[in-house]
Amino acid sequence: MILPVIMAGGSGSRLWPLSRGNYPKQFLKLNSEFSMLQETCLRLEGLNHLPPLLICNEEHRFLAAEQIRLLKQEHSGILLEPFGRNTAPAVAIAAIKALDSGQDPLLLVLAADHVIQNPNAFKESVSRAKPLAEAGQLVTFGIVGDKPETGYGYIRRGSPLENQQGFIVDRFVEKPSLEIAEQYIDSGEYYWNSGMFLFKASKYLKELKQFRADIYEACIASMNQQSVDFDFIRLDERAFSVCPDESIDYAVMEKTKDAVVVPMDAGWNDVGGFKALWETATKDEQGNAFSGDIIAIDTEDTYAYSDDKLIATVGVKDLVVVSTKDAVLVAHKEQTQKVKSIVQKLKSEQRSEATFHREVYRPWGKYDSVDSGERFQVKRITVKPGAKLSVQMHHHRAEHWIVVSGTAKVQIDDTEQFVTENESVYIPITAVHALENPGKVDLELIEVQSGSYLGEDDIVRFQDRYGRVTGK
Numbered sequence: 001m002i003l004p005v006i007m008a009g010g011s012g013s014r015l016w017p018l019s020r021g022n023y024p025k026q027f028l029k030l031n032s033e034f035s036m037l038q039e040t041c042l043r044l045e046g047l048n049h050l051p052p053l054l055i056c057n058e059e060h061r062f063l064a065a066e067q068i069r070l071l072k073q074e075h076s077g078i079l080l081e082p083f084g085r086n087t088a089p090a091v092a093i094a095a096i097k098a099l100d101s102g103q104d105p106l107l108l109v110l111a112a113d114h115v116i117q118n119p120n121a122f123k124e125s126v127s128r129a130k131p132l133a134e135a136g137q138l139v140t141f142g143i144v145g146d147k148p149e150t151g152y153g154y155i156r157r158g159s160p161l162e163n164q165q166g167f168i169v170d171r172f173v174e175k176p177s178l179e180i181a182e183q184y185i186d187s188g189e190y191y192w193n194s195g196m197f198l199f200k201a202s203k204y205l206k207e208l209k210q211f212r213a214d215i216y217e218a219c220i221a222s223m224n225q226q227s228v229d230f231d232f233i234r235l236d237e238r239a240f241s242v243c244p245d246e247s248i249d250y251a252v253m254e255k256t257k258d259a260v261v262v263p264m265d266a267g268w269n270d271v272g273g274f275k276a277l278w279e280t281a282t283k284d285e286q287g288n289a290f291s292g293d294i295i296a297i298d299t300e301d302t303y304a305y306s307d308d309k310l311i312a313t314v315g316v317k318d319l320v321v322v323s324t325k326d327a328v329l330v331a332h333k334e335q336t337q338k339v340k341s342i343v344q345k346l347k348s349e350q351r352s353e354a355t356f357h358r359e360v361y362r363p364w365g366k367y368d369s370v371d372s373g374e375r376f377q378v379k380r381i382t383v384k385p386g387a388k389l390s391v392q393m394h395h396h397r398a399e400h401w402i403v404v405s406g407t408a409k410v411q412i413d414d415t416e417q418f419v420t421e422n423e424s425v426y427i428p429i430t431a432v433h434a435l436e437n438p439g440k441v442d443l444e445l446i447e448v449q450s451g452s453y454l455g456e457d458d459i460v461r462f463q464d465r466y467g468r469v470t471g472k
Contacts, residue, residue, distance in 0.1 A: 001048070001049070001103050001106035001453045002047055002049040002050065002106045002108050002126075002130070003050045003053060003098050003106065003107055003108065003201075004047075004049055004050070004105050004108045004110060005052070005053050005054035005055065005091060005094040005096075005108065005110065006037070006041070006052050006053070006054050006055070006107045006110050006111075006112050007055050007056075007087065007090055007091075007109070007110070007111050007112060007120055008027075008054055008055060008060065008064055008112035008113075009055065009056055009060075009081065010024055010025075010026065010058050010084075010111075010113060010184070011040065012024040012025030012026065012113060013340045013344075014272055014273040014274075014275065014336065014337060014339050014340050015028075015274065015277065015339070016327075016329070016339055016340075016342060016343050016354075017324045017326075017329055017353065018030070018305065018322060018324065020353070020356060020357055021354060021356070022060075022355050022356050022357070022360070022445075023063070024102070024113075025113050025271065025363060026111075027060070027063050027064075027067060028032040028308045030271070030277060030281075030408040031115070031277070031282070032282050034071075035067055035335065036112055036271070037064065037067050037113075038070070039115075040111075040112050041073055042071070042119075042123060043116060043119040044108075044122075046123055047048045047126060047127075047353075049092065049108070050076060050077045051073070051074040051076045052075050053076040053077055053079065053094055053098070054068070054075060054077060054078045054079065054112075055076060055078075055079075055081065055093070055094060055456075056079075056159070056374050058080070058081070058082075058234075059125050059184060061078060061080055061232050062361075062362070062363035063143045063215065063360060063361060064229075065078060065231055065232075068362070076097075077231060078232050078234065078235050079093055079094060079097060079233045079235070080232050080235065081093075081235065081240070081242070082237040082240055082241070083240070084245075085243045085244070085246075086245045086247050086459055087109075087195070087238070087247050087248045088212065088215055088246040088247055088250070088251035088252065088466035089215055089245075089246070089337075090255075091109055091197075091204060091210055091306070092204070092205065092215060092216065092341040093219050093235060094107060094201075095201035095202075095205050095224045096201075096219060096220065097105060097223065097233065098140050098201040099201050101327040105200075105201060105232070106133045106134065106198055106199065106200055107198070107199060107201050107204065108126060108196075108198050109195075109196060109197040109198070109248075109458070110196055111196070111270070112193075113270070113272050113327035114195075114196075114268060114271065115271050115280045116266050116267060116268050117267025117268075117269075118265075119268045120264035121264065121265055121267070122264065122266040122268075122275045124169060125141055125263070125264040126388035127205060127400050128196045128262055128411075129141070129166065129262040129308075130290070131163070131165070131168060132161070132163075132165060132198075132260055132262070135376075136200065136203055136258060136463075137199070137258045137259070137260045137325050138197065138200040138203065138204065138252065138259050138260070139166065139199060139254055139260055139261070139262055140155065140169065140193070140194070140197050140259065140261050140262075141196040141198075141261070141262055142155045142157065142191025142192065142194065142254060142262070142293060143192035143193075143194045143263075143265070143266075143268045144263050144264065145184075145185050145191065145192045146185075147185065147244075148159065148178055148181035148182040148184070148185050149181060149183050149192060150175055150176060150177065151175060151337075152192040152193060153172060153173060153174055153175055153193035153249070154172070154173040154176065154181075154183070154184055154191065154192060154193060155161070155171075155173070155191045155192075155209075156168060156173060156189055156190050157169070157190070157191065158170035158187055161247040162259060166258075166261055166262065166263070167260065167261050168261075169253070169260060169261050172193065172249050172253065173190070177459055179229070179249070180374065183222055189249045191263060192268075194264065194268055195247065195270075196264075197253075203258075204252065207252045207255075207256045208251060209253045210252045210266075211251060211252055211253070211256070212244070212246065214243075214244055215243055215246060215251060217244035218244075219243060221234060221236065222235040222236045222240040223236075224236070224239075224296070226238060226318060229467055232237045239366070239408070242392060250314070252257070252329065270428045272337075273337050274320040274331070274336040274339070275320075275333050275334070278301075278320070279304040281303065286300045286301070287300055287302075288300065288301065288302050288303070288304070289302075289303045291304070291305045291306070292305055292306030292307060292308075293306055294306065294310075294311050294312075294313070295310065296312075296315070297311075297312075297315070298316075299313045299314070299315070299316050300315070300316075300317040300418075301333070302316060302318065302320070302321065303318055303319075303320045303321070303322075303323070303333065304319075304321045305322045305323070306323040307323070307324050307325065309323055309326050311323055318332060318333045319331070320332075320336055321330060325357070325359060325368070326357065326359065327353055327359040329335075329342075338351040359374070362388070363398070364383055364384060364388060364389055364466070365381070365382040365383045365384045365387055365443075366381075366382050367379045367380065367382070367447075369379045370446075370463045372454070375450060375451060375452065375454075376392055376446050376448065376449065376454075377448075377454045378446065378447070379446070379447045379449070380444070380445075380446055380447075381401075381444070381445050381446075382442050382443070383406075383435065383436075383442065383443040383445075384437065384442060385437055385439055385440050385441060385442065385443075386438075387436070387437055388434060388436040389434060389436070390434065390459075390461045390462070390463060390464035390465075390468065391411065391432060391433070391434040391458050391461070391463040392432070392433065392461045392462060392465075393430055393431060393432045393433065393459075393460050394429060394430070394459065394460070395429070395430065395453075396451045396452050396454075397429065397449045397450060397451030397452075397453065397454055398424075398427060398428070398449070398451055399425070399427040399433075399447055399448065399449050399450075400424060400425075400429070400448040400450075401419065401422040401425050401435070401445050401446070401447055402422075402423075402445060402446045402447075402448075403421055403422070403424070403443070403444075403445045404421065404444040405421055405442070406420075406421070406437060406440050406442060406443035406444060406445075406465045407419070407420050407421075407437075407438060407443065408425075408436070408445060409424050409435075409438045410434070410435060410436075411432075411433055411434040411436075412425070412427060412431050413431055413432050418438075429451065432462065434463075451468050
């Protein structure tokens, strides 16, 4: 049986300002009504697989859980990495978890932030790889490239296997120059390295133990001290902290004698930047890909995205224009790999735009910071049906809540009350309070904060159904 292992970590910084530290690209709806993580789950249909096992960062756990819930799909758990240690340890902890069930499934290792335009071809390649993995080989999927790419690693195929379903891996190659990439594509012997794999859980751990015992031992130790919280499986942070940072390719695939490659021609793209996003998007007759409120005159081969305001372009070509509620990016399409440098500069200046959108998602819903100034802040808050914010208090701010739609159940110290549309309530400084949506539709309200300090860390939390310590 196949157990999909979906790696949903990463920051996607080359897609800033759409993708940010607290809401990276795998959770975004870019060219679909579904997020990239959701698309990864949906394309598994028909593979006769176990519910997928997810791996993500601690801070993204509620995003991952909510997006799977919205699909009305089951999962086999969400493994939380206290910090990133690359793909070799991530897959190791997934393999250990898989073996805990008493089974030895085939792990189908997938990234949550890739686009595959032909799901049927994807599933056909997985089906061809399945008997190879069952026989004890470690399968990597090589993408049949249609052009030279300098942003991908490559896999050179060796001798064909007896069943003609794949090839022995001759070698893995780092990202090449354009000239060498052209030679690779012309030869027909090289594939793009997709970072997707299929192998037995036990086989992977056996090879990892042989070639990188340090990674193996650290992962075993961290999983021996795991804790379970709702759907979340937490590793022991101290044990995992000593684990080396290493990729599957370096740790295992380049060393094992059992590596094979199965070709895949499925319209794969890792969407590593806005040019790749433009390439995978639906375009008009002028080669433009637009999302949102866009008016374009004499505009060609341009990608434009707006989530809240009108973008108008005149007489431009090969541009990327992205507008969010708090940032605007304008770049030449051929220079978009440098967007990562903007994120690095934002981080060096400790600017919040590197990590947070103006609209911030929480396990209970979301809030949008509409306006702020000296001693005040205005937020639009959305609370999901049945959700409740923590029982908390603030030392430095008071709050006014005005209900726009829905019904709020409000606790202030020892009293509870219901507040409905067009009604408001005042929360004094140091009052112990909580907000809950007892209804079946979203609760929308405006929160006006006033006080000497308005930071999110001015929260003393007494009870929280989501197990959080800091932040709303």
